[in-house]
Amino acid sequence: MLLRSVAFDRVLTIGVSLALIVGARAAMRQKTWGLLVALAASSWFASAFALGMAPPFFVVFALLGAMPLFKSWSALAKFDRGAAVVAAGVASSAGAGLALAWKMFAPWLFWNLPALRPTWYASHGLALAAITATAVVLALRDRKVLGDAEATASEGAIEEDAVVRHRVEGPVRVETAETTGEEPAYELVDEEPDADVERRRRKA
Numbered sequence: 001m002l003l004r005s006v007a008f009d010r011v012l013t014i015g016v017s018l019a020l021i022v023g024a025r026a027a028m029r030q031k032t033w034g035l036l037v038a039l040a041a042s043s044w045f046a047s048a049f050a051l052g053m054a055p056p057f058f059v060v061f062a063l064l065g066a067m068p069l070f071k072s073w074s075a076l077a078k079f080d081r082g083a084a085v086v087a088a089g090v091a092s093s094a095g096a097g098l099a100l101a102w103k104m105f106a107p108w109l110f111w112n113l114p115a116l117r118p119t120w121y122a123s124h125g126l127a128l129a130a131i132t133a134t135a136v137v138l139a140l141r142d143r144k145v146l147g148d149a150e151a152t153a154s155e156g157a158i159e160e161d162a163v164v165r166h167r168v169e170g171p172v173r174v175e176t177a178e179t180t181g182e183e184p185a186y187e188l189v190d191e192e193p194d195a196d197v198e199r200r201r202r203k204a
Contacts, residue, residue: 001061002131006124011116012102016044016095020065027068028142032076035069036091042066043095051103 002021005013020041026034042065048054069088076084110117
């Protein structure tokens with residue numbers, strides 16, 4: 001989507017596509033604000049299609065943008081369901097409101113600022129190549145980071161399971177005075193510290 005927007009000078013779509021990418025990457029790093037930014041971008045894509053400003057494939061990007069929040073919804077609702085509902089409502093409303101405002105004011109903006117008008121022929125080849133290279137580098141780095149995180153989590157789970165098994169598998173025997181028939185044993189307290197204190201007092 002970002003490549004298409006840059007190639008055909010879709011100014012607002014460039015901004016929303018960047019917001020979707022930034023929000024998704026932040027959500028991958030367990031940032032709550034990333035979920036909301038991605039949801040706002042998702043709402044804009046869906047609203048742009050519903051208002052007749054965009055082709056049907058915008059719905060695909062709308063679903064992709066909403067997916068991080070859907071996957072994290074159970075955890076957010078468990079922590080604070082009311083706050084999660086309000087935040088999701090605000091984010092989706094912001095995206096839909098931006099799409100509606102663009103539909104209303106885009107003709108006036110294009111009339112007064114011709115440089116912002118979209119083109120019908122692809123251009124900006126160097127920018128497209130730079131964006132593609134950056135996307136490949138970021139994707140490889142994210143894949144490595146996620147792989148390391150999953151490996152660390154699995155190793156921690158295995159170690160914890162081994163400790164639990166070691167503690168549980170050992171035989172445990174509890175004896176009391178009633179079961180053994182012996183008198184309870186009393187712990188002897190070392191009285192040397194008190195004796196030292198008394199000796200010092202006498203010297204003083």
